[in-house]
Amino acid sequence: MNTKKIVILDDHRVVIEGVKTALNERAEFEVVGEEVNGASAVEMIRRLKPDIVITDVSMPGMNGMDFTVEAKRIDPGIHVVVFSMYSDREYIIDFLRAGVSSYVLKEEPLGELIFAVAAAARGGLYLGDKVSRMLRDHLSGSDEVCGEGDGLKLLSSREREIFILLAEGLSVKRISDKLNISPKTVESHKYNIMEKLETGSVVELTRLAIRKNLIRA
The missing domain is CATH 3.40.50.2300 (Response regulator)
Known part of the structure; x- marks a missing residue:
């Protein structure tokens, strides 16, 4: 074998x-x-x-x-x-x-x-x-193709990763420790994520993630 x-x-x-x-x-x-x-x-x-x-x-x-x-x-x-x-x-x-x-x-x-x-x-x-x-x-086209959350397609793989961690409630410090990157880098990604998704707070990120079934409520 x-x-x-x-x-x-x-x-x-x-x-x-x-x-x-x-x-x-x-x-x-x-x-x-x-x-x-x-x-x-x-x-x-x-x-x-x-x-x-x-x-x-x-x-x-x-x-x-x-x-x-x-x-x-x-x-x-x-x-x-x-x-x-x-x-x-x-x-x-x-x-x-x-x-x-x-x-x-x-x-x-x-x-x-x-x-x-x-x-x-x-x-x-x-x-x-x-x-x-x-x-x-x-x-088949039964899934949504456009509308709310289309900005997700603009996120890089690292940005999507951090987006989900933020939506799950992790702090910048915890994310930096988990991913072995600096808090400053996490903050930079966070800013870019919120800009691309047109959100103004982590609460809005969390709501979007729940609506898109990326995390559980």
């Missing part, structure tokens, strides 16, 4: 342990590394040369999008599986454009992630049920 080497990247150790336990039950998978920092994970994949990487979106050091781009630059054949709480349609589309093999939401059963990893191992594409429905609605 051709065992696939896997690296797990998430800023929550409990998530890493849960995923590792599930994968270790499958003889065809071998977890060879785990990391909580995106920048450190880049060096890990250079060293370990895994077949598959499971990554979150929001992490210190380097976010999931930047990590995916860098991982694909280092090894175009690597399979990236995104396992995240973020259901923002623009996030998902951007990751698919970056060449990920799968996108699964953490709210879905862990079995969905295992299916996604198995599909990636075969060179296939797998999307979790909720992600698939969301994209089908978008492509």
Whole structure:
């Protein structure tokens, strides 16, 4: 059997342990590394040369999008599986454009992630049920195409990441600690986000995020 080497990247150790336990039950998978920092994970994949990487979106050091781009630059054949709480349609589309093999939401059963990893191992594409429905609605035109929140399309991947963290109630200091960037950089992103989304306060950002189903009320 051709065992696939896997690296797990998430800023929550409990998530890493849960995923590792599930994968270790499958003889065809071998977890060879785990990391909580995106920048450190880049060096890990250079060293370990895994077949598959499971990554979150929001992490210190380097976010999931930047990590995916860098991982694909280092090894175009690597399979990236995104396992995240973020259901923002623009996030998902951007990751698919970056060449990920799968996108699964953490709210879905862990079995969905295992299916996604198995599909990636075969060179296939797998999307979790909720992600698939969301994209089908978008492509069929039943999802909103214009109107409130269109400014979300103007946000960079880092700005969307910070937008959601702000909407979830995290302070500038906590965001800077979580993402390993300076408070001044967070403040700069915050200003740009509010300008692009035409909002005047964090409260308005939170209301917008709830209306767009990016966070739970």
